[in-house]
Amino acid sequence: MINRDLIPEAHPHILESPGYVLVLRRGIEDVDRESDVARIALEALHRFSAGFCRPLTIEISSVYWDRENDLPILGVEPRYPKRTLRAAEPGCDMNISPIWIDEKVFISNQMASPDISRFVLDAIADDGSGMTTCCDSIWVTSSMARLPFGCKLNDNGSMTVQDRAWLVDHPTVVRDGHRWVCGPLDITSNAPVEFIVNRQFAELSLRIGIHWSLWGPGGSGFSEIEDRVSALLAQGWELDEVA
Structure with missing residues (x-):
């Protein structure tokens, strides 16, 4: 079960890394095609984030995969093993650092779910090598999240949050009639x-790191997190760890 202990606070606060962490797992031993494995991962990201959290970058690692032994093939790699899809106009002044050097960067005008799916599936498409390409990791380390209704905003539209010992006025942006917060920024080191x-091997793991107390236990947005985790459990994922 997810810990529902209340967090007393005068202002929402930034949760220091690693934040409030949920880890879910799903077996894929009966999935034959790597494209279907990727679709399972993409569907999980979409089910959890749709309408609530928008990735602003997607970074993926791909490898050649030995399906018989269920292991990566060492010593040879696809042409672009590290790829990044980045929002053309994230809408806020982001401070984004790449995970890997020599990433191949692609730009998306919308960062919609079909764009993300196409980006991932293109990375593992048949490249003529005769080997199976596998997406072995997907990272979303910059994102924007929709604020729960009723959040108190300052006159300039910013939101006062506590970051360790300091209070900072964090900017918000308006999208689709709602207020959203982005990250990482210069004043905050993590995405919300x-x-x-x-x-x-024969398993996918999904690690969700929540860095704002609004969506942690006791926060006004925590029920939405619970609902979205429940949706993943209904799709065959298992909740393995809460920290």
């Missing part, structure tokens, strides 16, 4: 919500 999907 981060995701990491890893493929290890």
